Amino acid sequence: xxxxxxxxxxxxxxxxxxxxxxxxxxxxxxxxxxxxxxxxxxxxxxxxxxxxxxxxxxxxxxxxxxxxxxxxxxxxxxxxxxxxxxxxxxxxxxxxxxxxxxxxxxxxxxxxxxxxxxxxxxxxxxxxxx
Numbered sequence: 001x002x003x004x005x006x007x008x009x010x011x012x013x014x015x016x017x018x019x020x021x022x023x024x025x026x027x028x029x030x031x032x033x034x035x036x037x038x039x040x041x042x043x044x045x046x047x048x049x050x051x052x053x054x055x056x057x058x059x060x061x062x063x064x065x066x067x068x069x070x071x072x073x074x075x076x077x078x079x080x081x082x083x084x085x086x087x088x089x090x091x092x093x094x095x096x097x098x099x100x101x102x103x104x105x106x107x108x109x110x111x112x113x114x115x116x117x118x119x120x121x122x123x124x125x126x127x128x129x130x
Contacts, residue, residue, distance in 0.1 A: 002027040005097060006055030008070070008087075016063040016070065020095075026055055026087055028097040040101040047083050050074070051097060054085050069098065082108055 006026040013020060028051065036044045047054070053074070059082075060073040069088040076083065082103040087095050 002029045002094075002096075005052045008095060012061060012070070016061060018063070018070070024095055026095045026097065032097050032099075035098070036100050039099070043083070043101045047076075047100065047102070050083070051085060051100060054083060054100075055087075055097075070095075073103070 004025050005028050008018070008020055008022070008024045008026060010022045012018070013022060033044075033048075036048070055072050057074070058072040059075040060071075062071040062073065063069075064071060064086075067086075067088060069086050072085040072087065074083045074085075075081075083100065084103050084107075085100045086098045088098045090096050
């Protein structure tokens with residue numbers, strides 16, 4: 001059964017220049033959870049319950065145009081870890097969490113501060129990677 005874990009907000013659509021309807025729901029299904037557990041079990045144990053929070057209150061956003069996906073990134077200062085959630089449309093055009101993991105240092109370095117643009121959401125500050 002698919003569970004709604006968030007929505008794609010107007011601010012995210014505007015900042016990432018997405019062609020998608022405002023408040024489009026984001027789901028996670030059993031196969032998505034199994035995929036994450038199979039590849040990133042410890043990360044899922046640590047942050048799996050934070051998926052709705054990461055989507056609704058990310059520290060950074062990115063758009064992967066090659067994979068046509070949205071990347072929600074949350075920095076956890078206490079653990080000094082950056083958690084990435086990838087959201088992509090299914091064949092039926094529903095948005096699903098495809099994976100979630102703690103980013104390796106090498107991946108973080110690819111998201112150079114030189115390409116971050118700061119913007120504010122209604123309730124929080126966020127950075128967008130373009």
